[in-house]
Amino acid sequence: MLLATLIHRASLPSPQLGPDQAAQLLARHYGLSGTLQSLGSQQDLNYKLDSIQGRFVLKICRGDYAAAELQAQHAALNAVHGVRVPKVIKALSGEELLTLSVGGQTLHLRLLDYIDGQPLTHLPHLGRDVIAAFGDLCGRMSQALADFEHPGLDRTLQWDPRHAPELITHLLATLQNLPHRAALEQVAEQVEARVGPLADRLPWQAVHMDITDDNVVWQRDAQRRWQWQGVIDFGDLVRTWRIADLSVTCAALLHHAEGDPFAILPAIQACHAITPLQREELQVLWPLIVARAAVLVLSSEQQQRLDPDNAYLLKNADHEWEIFHVATSVPFELMEAAILRCVGEALAPIADEGFVPLLPGLVGREFALIDLGVLSPHFEAGNWETPGIDHRLLDEAAAVHGLAASRYGQYRLSRTCPDSAAEPESFPLHVELHVPHGTTLEAPFAGTLRQDADGLVCVQGVELSVRLRGVKTVLKPGSLLVKGQALGEVQAPLTVQLCRADLEPPLFCTPSRAQAWQALCPSPSALLGLACDAEPELDADVLLARRDASFARSQKHYYVDPPRIERGWRNHLIDMQGRSYLDMLNNVAVLGHGHPRMAAVAARQWSLLNTNSRFHYAAIAEFSERLLALAPKGMDRVFLVNSGTEANDLAIRLAWAYSGGRDMLSVLEAYHGWSVAADAVSTSIADNPQALSSRPDWVHPVTAPNTYRGEFRGPDSAPDYVRSVEHNLAKVAASKRQLAGFICEPVYGNAGGISLPPGYLHQVYERVRAQGGVCIADEVQVGYGRMGHFFWGFEEQGVVPDIITMAKGMGNGQPLGAVITRREIAEALEAEGYFFSSSGGSPVSCRIGMAVLDVMEEEKLWENAQVVGGHFKARLQALIERHPLVGAVHGSGFYLGLELVRDRQILEPATEETTLLCERLRELGIFMQPTGDYLNILKIKPPMVTSKRSVDFFVDMLSKVLDEQL
Missing domain, CATH: 3.90.1200.10 (Aminoglycoside phosphotransferase (APH), C-terminal lobe)
Structure with a gap:
């Protein structure tokens, strides 16, 4: 019924x-x-x-x-x-x-x-x-x-x-x-x-x-x-x-x-x-x-x-x-x-059957337990990408110590998968042992013998099975085994895996499945008499709570639940589970992460000397000469500092000293640093929501020359934007105050790499200099070859500033910045006393700075920024036809901005969609963050070693997320 x-x-x-x-x-x-x-x-x-x-x-x-x-x-x-x-x-x-x-x-x-x-x-x-x-x-x-x-x-x-x-x-x-x-x-x-x-x-x-x-x-x-x-x-x-x-x-x-x-x-x-x-x-x-x-x-x-x-x-x-x-x-x-x-x-506990040793002849012998994890000292300069590296390390250890073993449950760095949206299968559900061939194995519990065509030997018990590879046995499949019965001999590296059920478990699983598989495939340590389990990893949430409890929280971190990153290689960052994330954020690490030349140069110089620039040593002269060789003719003096903020702060002081005035013009929506002076000329409300209402009276913001969404649009808008500069210059003159200068990124970096309208800086520099001011080019983000087609951002505008500031990629992560200017401007500061930066121009920083320039030339990273960066921009521009949310692509080389809008006519910023997109990209293995006053622009500034493969992966995943209808 x-x-x-x-x-x-x-x-x-x-x-x-x-x-x-x-x-x-x-x-x-x-x-x-x-x-x-x-x-x-x-x-x-x-x-x-x-x-x-x-x-x-x-x-x-x-x-x-x-x-x-x-x-x-x-x-x-x-x-x-x-x-x-x-x-x-x-x-x-x-x-x-x-x-x-x-x-x-x-x-x-x-x-x-x-x-x-x-x-x-x-x-x-x-x-x-x-x-x-x-x-x-x-x-x-x-x-x-x-x-x-x-x-x-x-x-x-x-x-x-x-x-x-x-x-x-x-x-x-x-x-x-x-x-x-x-x-x-x-x-x-x-x-x-x-x-x-x-x-x-x-x-x-x-x-x-x-x-x-x-x-x-x-x-x-x-x-x-x-x-x-x-x-x-x-x-x-x-x-x-x-x-x-x-x-x-x-x-x-x-x-x-x-x-x-x-x-x-x-x-x-x-x-x-x-x-x-x-x-x-x-x-x-x-x-x-x-x-x-x-x-x-x-x-x-x-x-x-x-x-x-x-x-x-x-x-x-x-x-x-x-x-x-x-x-x-x-x-x-x-x-x-x-x-x-x-x-x-x-899961229910496993009944204690009183296992006998799997390898009775090795009971009491000491094994070398080899660290194959993310932080292993055996891994450097990307050698973990070498096929069979784990096996080789175990072999080398066994040759020295006689016996070697991997750790159960230690996430393997060699299993990482760069440029992949999928988690790596990095969690080992087995132990690999390198022991002398001919070593005898015995059944640790009673059961039935199984053999597979791929060389697997399995003892199937009532609640557990032990799965072995690298074993030679003369027993027939289906044989009933008693506990302690001889199984055979080791003939190759031995893998040992326990399993609760009659399953075919993998040797490795993904981090998200590790807890479940670990419950089904527990550690075989009891069978081996070997403490081979990985040490418990520090809980990421606990560590984040410790950070928040001790590290001032205004120093934000990316993402609400950030992965713990402890290793990097080239243009990827690697978490503690061995997952590689494509780094599309790090314009500091121009050479990429973990570069062996940086490690060698830093270690060598540290072993010799590190002090401050008031001592006399060769590196400071050599590095200063290298920087001047890259600067326009007429610039002949270098200051070395430790950050972009310090560089811009010093540039403002130089403008004050040289001009005799204090009034500065800066561009709206710009960011120049966190010191008192650098923050004063920063007007980005994304970085400081109070930026527009908290400027001191000596700062005069001018209209942002944003040719995409600004008050005036298109390539012919320079004269319209220059009127804002003229208006502010007139205000300074009317107040009977001396103009100190004008500071501007020559490519609008903080707004997503937007090019200034042609002729803009030429007209502005002319007017500022006519009123006795100094022109400062903030090249901290956009300079040093990142733009691909030109080394300095101001080259696109065909101008030469009075002061150049730089930092970021100069040291590939070493605190290093510089100010380049003319002698008369540099010496104007002497009237106010000498200048000193404790770590600016140290021997270590200078040697690293020169090594960065060497590597950039040897590895043709400027050419890479131009060629791969050109491919990158073309692929991003193709998204405009496919995805209505994509409004425009800004920038060039490896400094790009993808602006997202809800309506291409009124340019309503897609702020919330951009946030969700960045969160989703993180899930797919990509680090990306928004920029701009509306936080609706992807600020794409990866290491300059970024490959075409990585670019294609990024754009494919970006398109996938846009297809998901955020």
């Missing part, structure tokens, strides 16, 4: 009722008229009505549905609190449910109010916060319905997971030419085996059973983050296992998991935080998710054959198959472990 009911319900086609007929019913029974839009459904009809009275949803289902079931839904809608749900609109007759005969069909009609928002079915990616919000919603709905009772809840429903195995078996028998039949056939048996023993202990209640991406509506808040507005469609309301609700939600989320079933874990955590789940519920959750996936595809296949013109079915079919493929991509045991661990539950 149950099966017959399921079959009947599962095979009902949708009602046949067109929009004209629906409009007539609405007018006759509800007194409403307006515009109808079909919303689609698998077996029912849903129409959205836009009328002058408001928005409503007309729901039409076949008369085969018992009226009590629909009345139960109405009662639940009225009973739910804490979650917004639709209200039932009564007909003119006062009834909530109408049963009518239309065209020979018996139909049930209901009208609900409409909750504004949109479902998220169409989004390929859902962020962790949205996935967690689905789980939170499940928990709240479960609470809201916990005490709800109604006779209509006792119904036979095809979606009820209690009936899944029976329904799957039936549909498989009736559907011919079905894809993936073998995988589907396994599901019913596996689900029954795992759920059956626990079914009697699962709590029951009324459940919504359809809290999915189709039936939750969302809207974006002011920060462009999704917030749920309400839950619709109570059509699957039933009394069943409580955990069924969460299983349905999690199954739907697999469509957005991009192939990773672990993506649903935040939903489980969030639900559990609201409605604590029993251990048995957690254990059956994944089998129920898999069962739901199988029922979805089978029901969809059946319904499509009954109703081939149903566009809703056809549109969802691909999603449902994707859900099934993701759900069946991992072992049940792994997901059970992951679910239990994510809510703080542990």
